[in-house]
Amino acid sequence: MAERVGVYICHCGSNIAGKVDVEDVSQWAGEELDNVVISRDYEFMCSSLGQELIEDDIKNEGLTRVVVGACSPHLHERTFRKACSNAGLNPYLCQMASLREQVSWVTEDEALATAKSKAMISGAVERVQLHEELEPTEVPVNPHSLVVGGGIAGIQTALELANSGNPVILVEREPSIGGHMAQFDKTFPTLDCSACILTPNMSDVSSHPNITLLSYSEVEEVTGFVGNFHVRIRKKARYVIEEDCTGCGICIEKCPKSVIDEVFEAGIGYRKSIYRPFPQAVPKYPVLDAETCIYFEKGTCKACEKFCPTNAIDFEQKDTFIDIDVGNIILATGYDTFDSRKIPQYGYGRLANVFTSLEFERLCNAAGPTNGHIVLRDGVTTPKSVAIIHCVGSRDTRFNAHCSAVCCMSALKFGHLVIEKTGAEVHSFYTDMRPSFKDYEEFYNRLLEEGMHFTRGRVAEVTEAALQPGEEGKLIIQVEDTLIGRQRRIPVDMVILMTALEPKPDAREVGLKFGISCSMAGWFTERHPKLDPVATMTDGIFIAGACQGPKDIPASVSQGAAAAARVLGMIMKGAVEIEPIVATIHEERCSGCRICNTLCPFNAIDYLEDKMVSVINQALCKGCGTCVAACPAQAITGAHYSNEQIFAEIEGLLFDVVQGNGAKPVVEEPEAVPA
Amino acid sequence: MADERFEPKIIAFLCNWCSYRAADLAGTARIKYEPNIRMLRVMCSGRVDPSFVLKAFALGADGVMIAGCHPGECHYLEQNYKTMRRFSMLKHTLQAMGMEDDRVRLQWASAAEGVLLAGAINEMIEQVRALGPLDWPKNWSENGNIEEAIEQLVEEHAEAMEVPV
Ligand SMILES: Cc1cc2nc3c(=O)[nH]c(=O)nc-3n(C[C@H](O)[C@H](O)[C@H](O)COP(=O)(O)OP(=O)(O)OC[C@H]3O[C@@H](n4cnc5c(N)ncnc54)[C@H](O)[C@@H]3O)c2cc1C
Ligand code: SF4
Ligand code: SF4
Ligand code: FES
Numbered sequence: 001m002a003e004r005v006g007v008y009i010c011h012c013g014s015n016i017a018g019k020v021d022v023e024d025v026s027q028w029a030g031e032e033l034d035n036v037v038i039s040r041d042y043e044f045m046c047s048s049l050g051q052e053l054i055e056d057d058i059k060n061e062g063l064t065r066v067v068v069g070a071c072s073p074h075l076h077e078r079t080f081r082k083a084c085s086n087a088g089l090n091p092y093l094c095q096m097a098s099l100r101e102q103v104s105w106v107t108e109d110e111a112l113a114t115a116k117s118k119a120m121i122s123g124a125v126e127r128v129q130l131h132e133e134l135e136p137t138e139v140p141v142n143p144h145s146l147v148v149g150g151g152i153a154g155i156q157t158a159l160e161l162a163n164s165g166n167p168v169i170l171v172e173r174e175p176s177i178g179g180h181m182a183q184f185d186k187t188f189p190t191l192d193c194s195a196c197i198l199t200p201n202m203s204d205v206s207s208h209p210n211i212t213l214l215s216y217s218e219v220e221e222v223t224g225f226v227g228n229f230h231v232r233i234r235k236k237a238r239y240v241i242e243e244d245c246t247g248c249g250i251c252i253e254k255c256p257k258s259v260i261d262e263v264f265e266a267g268i269g270y271r272k273s274i275y276r277p278f279p280q281a282v283p284k285y286p287v288l289d290a291e292t293c294i295y296f297e298k299g300t301c302k303a304c305e306k307f308c309p310t311n312a313i314d315f316e317q318k319d320t321f322i323d324i325d326v327g328n329i330i331l332a333t334g335y336d337t338f339d340s341r342k343i344p345q346y347g348y349g350r351l352a353n354v355f356t357s358l359e360f361e362r363l364c365n366a367a368g369p370t371n372g373h374i375v376l377r378d379g380v381t382t383p384k385s386v387a388i389i390h391c392v393g394s395r396d397t398r399f400n401a402h403c404s405a406v407c408c409m410s411a412l413k414f415g416h417l418v419i420e421k422t423g424a425e426v427h428s429f430y431t432d433m434r435p436s437f438k439d440y441e442e443f444y445n446r447l448l449e450e451g452m453h454f455t456r457g458r459v460a461e462v463t464e465a466a467l468q469p470g471e472e473g474k475l476i477i478q479v480e481d482t483l484i485g486r487q488r489r490i491p492v493d494m495v496i497l498m499t500a501l502e503p504k505p506d507a508r509e510v511g512l513k514f515g516i517s518c519s520m521a522g523w524f525t526e527r528h529p530k531l532d533p534v535a536t537m538t539d540g541i542f543i544a545g546a547c548q549g550p551k552d553i554p555a556s557v558s559q560g561a562a563a564a565a566r567v568l569g570m571i572m573k574g575a576v577e578i579e580p581i582v583a584t585i586h587e588e589r590c591s592g593c594r595i596c597n598t599l600c601p602f603n604a605i606d607y608l609e610d611k612m613v614s615v616i617n618q619a620l621c622k623g624c625g626t627c628v629a630a631c632p633a634q635a636i637t638g639a640h641y642s643n644e645q646i647f648a649e650i651e652g653l654l655f656d657v658v659q660g661n662g663a664k665p666v667v668e669e670p671e672a673v674p675a
Numbered sequence: 676m677a678d679e680r681f682e683p684k685i686i687a688f689l690c691n692w693c694s695y696r697a698a699d700l701a702g703t704a705r706i707k708y709e710p711n712i713r714m715l716r717v718m719c720s721g722r723v724d725p726s727f728v729l730k731a732f733a734l735g736a737d738g739v740m741i742a743g744c745h746p747g748e749c750h751y752l753e754q755n756y757k758t759m760r761r762f763s764m765l766k767h768t769l770q771a772m773g774m775e776d777d778r779v780r781l782q783w784a785s786a787a788e789g790v791l792l793a794g795a796i797n798e799m800i801e802q803v804r805a806l807g808p809l810d811w812p813k814n815w816s817e818n819g820n821i822e823e824a825i826e827q828l829v830e831e832h833a834e835a836m837e838v839p840v
Contacts, residue, residue, distance in 0.1 A: 072695075072698075072699045072702070073716070074695070074696065074699055098698075098699075098702075098714075100702060101698060101699045101701070101702025101703065102698055102702060102714055103710070105701075105702040105703070105705050106701055106702050106705070106706060106707055106708055106710075106793070107707065107708075107710045108707050109710070112710040113710060115710070116710040116713070119713050120713065123713065123715070512752065515752065517747070517748055517749070517750070517752060518747070519748070520745070520747065520748075525748070537692065537750045581718065599757065601751055601752040601753050601754065602751075622751055623718050624718050624719035624721050624722060624750075624751035624754050625717060625718050625719060625721060625722030626719060626721030626722060626751070626754045626757055628722060628724070629721065629722055629723060629724035629725075629761075630757070638718075638722065641717055641718060641722055643724065643726070643727075646715065646717070646727055647727075647730055649715050650686060650715065650727065650730055650731050650734060650736075651734055653686060653713040653715070654684060654686070654713070654731070654734045654735050654736060656684075657684055657734065657735030657736070658734055658735060
């Protein structure tokens with residue numbers, strides 16, 4: 001039986017009607033296109049009256065298919081699908097043509113715009129007749145959530161979810177949560193003590209009945225789909241039995257081996273082989289680092305074991321695996337900083353008194369290796385002058401095109417700390433001063449008043465080579481002051497490099513594990529840069545904090561909370577609908593060649609050894625259609641994007657060519673060939 | 676007839692996540708391009724079966740564009756790499772059939788690249804206009820390198836489908 005198609009052309013006020021002769025298009029569709037039984041134009045199809053028009057026609061005229069020529073389907077496909085289902089028609093029996101975005105807004109000529117609109121309506125009418133009824137599947141949402149990364153963003157997410165009464169598993173790679181914020185002394189612009197605002201949240205995490213904290217752990221494998229992920233976590237051996245350890249720290253005291261702490265102390269301080277990165281670490285259990293432990297190296301020592309009052313040391317401990325099921329996953333894996341050695345002119349690693357920003361954070365931290373005394377590498381001399389170089393590795397196309405967003409403010413913070421603690425002269429060398437957010441400009445003004453010097457210009461070189469009196473024994477900053485257009489040489493005792501924030505080196509790998517993508521640079525890609533900043537293209541996977549792009553603590557915390565809100569919404573709803581646009585293998589046509597098996601990035605295709613055919617797990621299939629296009633036996637069909645539907649659409653789009661105009665089709669469609 | 680400008684018909688397959696959104700953006704930004712292009716939405720450029728392209732030509736299109744996310748930005752992670760390989764295979768098939776290179780085009784366009792997409796469309800329309808209407812079956816029989824081209828095709832096919840030769 002022939003379908004009964006209804007065609008609706010929207011004026012969109014004058015957005016479409018101003019360029020396209022909408023009456024002509026709708027009249028033409030009604031008269032010329034097969035099986036179109038109703039064709040109307042209306043001022044605003046998306047309005048409730050417009051939708052009622054469709055609903056009434058479905059009910060009264062028995063429409064079996066609906067075509068709406070209006071705006072982009074990304075805007076209103078859902079609206080019109082809903083109108084169909086309100087009237088009892090399966091929502092997937094509706095098709096839109098983007099007459100606004102693809103015709104009226106982009107075409108100069110009115111007659112050509114009208115002609116193109118007809119082609120697009122014709123394509124939609126041909127296609128929609130081959131549509132099939134589809135039903136979204138509903139799957140329950142597991143209320144457990146997994147948070148990966150325990151920096152401030154991940155901590156916020158975990159606490160928000162846990163406080164709402166839902167169980168959370170927090171996985172952190174390092175021995176302690178806290179992330180970069182735990183390394184800082186003060187935070188801009190308020191100069192709050194970082195530890196004072198961070199550590200209460202850290203201990204809330206450790207004591208929260210709804211949070212399971214797995215530190216020194218990493219996610220090995222993720223399978224499943226939104227609402228129902230299965231995750232395997234590797235808990236690395238810490239050689240300390242957590243159940244028995246009281247966190248007294250005697251083992252750390254007694255361990256005879258000190259090593260440089262490259263992670264938490266940024267390479268300027270020491271830790272023991274058995275260690276906690278910092279006293280307020282959460283969890284409190286230490287980690288024994290087997291790589292440097294004397295016992296693992298030489299077979300003797302075991303000082304920690306001898307002195308541990310609760311026998312909590314276990315040299316035999318192995319990595320263990322924990323399998324969990326969760327409904328949603330939030331990635332809050334943060335950032336890394338640029339390796340300043342890549343800019344040799346700045347002398348980092350060669351000139352002793354050139355420091356990175358993270359080294360400086362540790363240097364002025366009261367709990368750091370110098371107890372907060374700002375001193376040169378010799379450990380005793382207080383600098384009398386300090387240079388702070390901005391944009392090291394940022395806004396530099398050789399390394400990172402982006403602005404790292406927090407460095408100007410950190411530089412101002414450092415300037416304040418140096419002035420307050422040492423009274424030294426501080427020079428900032430900036431490209432542009434960017435104190436963008438609340439109270440930031442005011443903080444900049446404050447530093448101007450405190451007497452920090454600002455020079456606009458990219459530093460060419462930091463050198464020891466003295467040319468003028470007063471430069472001996474100093475580090476000389478060679479820079480062009482671009483505001484006065486003059487070269488300057490400024491001798492200082494200490495240089496701080498404001499190193500760029502960069503994506504984690506393993507971001508791409510981690511992204512692949514969770515099925516989300518990264519930008520060219522390596523930041524995780526959000527679902528929409530403005531309207532959906534914490535969701536990703538993969539349902540059930542969210543991102544928060546600096547793993548999405550450089551940002552400060554307030555922005556990281558906001559994203560952490562936003563991600564939790566999104567997840568909570570899913571948990572409260574209890575179920576998610578899964579799009580029925582998936583691929584299916586027709587067993588009888590499958591030759592078992594297995595070509596499709598490796599094509600699917602979501603591992604949705606399995607090979608059944610016994611039947612010697614492949615099969616698609618529809619819960620894992622995301623409907624890209626790549627396997628459909630690749631199967632040499634044409635054994636795979638893609639719902640809503642079948643070959644037949646696409647062929648029909650092409651034919652419709654080319655209606656004017658197919659039906660003559662001089663150019664005859666080369667491969668004739670049987671029904672189009674006159675006998 | 677002689678002074679009438681040839682208006683080619685071009686069919687474009689746009690992936691839902693980047694390129695179709697680039698077309699949306701071109702619209703929202705009111706960037707003008709020529710109306711000779713007619714677009715279809717597919718979920719991913721990886722869905723574009725070479726037979727879609729052949730079908731479009733067979734039905735009278737003068738050119739076909741495939742547009743997808745930039746390599747590394749495919750919504751389905753890596754499917755546009757498969758598109759890329761398939762495309763080079765398709766190009767050779769079409770060459771073997773005597774078709775000019777400019778009649779097919781693979782275009783990366785992110786959701787932010789409305790201007791780029793519109794520019795690519797105009798450029799392609801110009802190129803195809805210069806080529807004139809597709810006179811396919813005639814050209815095909817006149818092409819001399821069919822055998823060589825077909826041999827190469829077999830190899831590329833294996834590669835594109837990721838089966839060891
Ligand atoms: C020198 C400097 C000074 C700064 N000062 C300030 C300031 O004063 N005020 C301010 O607002 N902002 C400041 N910032 C910015 C601030 O550091 C960030 O905004 C904030 O740390 C981002 O938090 P996050 O949780 O997203 O990332 P991070 O702090 O980087 O935390 C990420 C966490 O995830 C863990 N992780 C990473 N990968 C994995 C994995 N695969 N599996 C498990 N765990 C993983 C990491 O170990 C880490 O604990 C400063 C930045 C720098 C460089
Ligand atoms: S590619 Fe087609 S024939 Fe080969 S295993 Fe997959 S479904 Fe079967
Ligand atoms: S359509 Fe894409 S996601 Fe679905 S099974 Fe095929 S390759 Fe995998
Ligand atoms: S989704 Fe755009 S190319 Fe794959």
